[in-house]
Amino acid sequence: MNYPKLKRFSHHLQVSFKDLTKICSHWYRLYAPDEFKHRRNVNQLKTSDSLILALLIWQAKTGIESQRRFCECFGCISHSRFNRRSRQLLKLVYQIRQELNQKINLSDQLLIIDSFPVPVCQPIRNYRAKIFRDYADIGYKATKKIFYYGFKVHAIVSADGYIL
Incomplete structure (x- = not known):
């Protein structure tokens, strides 16, 4: 093409x-x-x-x-x-x-584990949000000292950037 x-x-x-x-x-x-x-x-x-x-x-x-x-x-x-x-x-x-x-063989490599929130709506709507009602939840982001409604992603990444 x-x-x-x-x-x-x-x-x-x-x-x-x-x-x-x-x-x-x-x-x-x-x-x-x-x-x-x-x-x-x-x-x-x-x-x-x-x-x-x-x-x-x-x-x-x-x-x-x-x-x-x-x-x-x-x-x-x-x-x-x-x-x-x-x-x-x-x-x-x-x-x-x-x-x-x-x-992929990652048995001898350094792996990094981290988590981060994925908010679905603005914090003001945390208790009224209806989207993902059965799946999402209200969580707390300690670094910014705020509550959020959404998901928390947990990721494992190799030292060269490969996301597992």
Whole structure:
């Protein structure tokens, strides 16, 4: 595919995106279930699933948070279609992540454990919030001495930045 707006990026970034698309197509062939690969009308897609995977990773790498702005950069797919296709690929992304985690040997490395809150609403609405009522809870963030309504994420990260 031709990406006219991608040319403003440096040559180094173009080469690494090409490498990323090759890696993602390899992962797609290895880990995507056959019923997903051969789903209805999959042969009529203009943008392949492996390219959507590569674009998701590329978006995270470049740090562009706006889906609309990111899709304008590439011009190959609208942001609404990109969102729909990304949601379809979530199970596959989790599957790839699990497979890669099993292949990584971190037994002799330094691991860092940390936790942080993910608030769902502003503190003033803690007791009135209805979203995630069965899952979220009110917690306390000791460093800022505030209560929040939401989730607490516990993460394990290797010294080189690999999130488990």
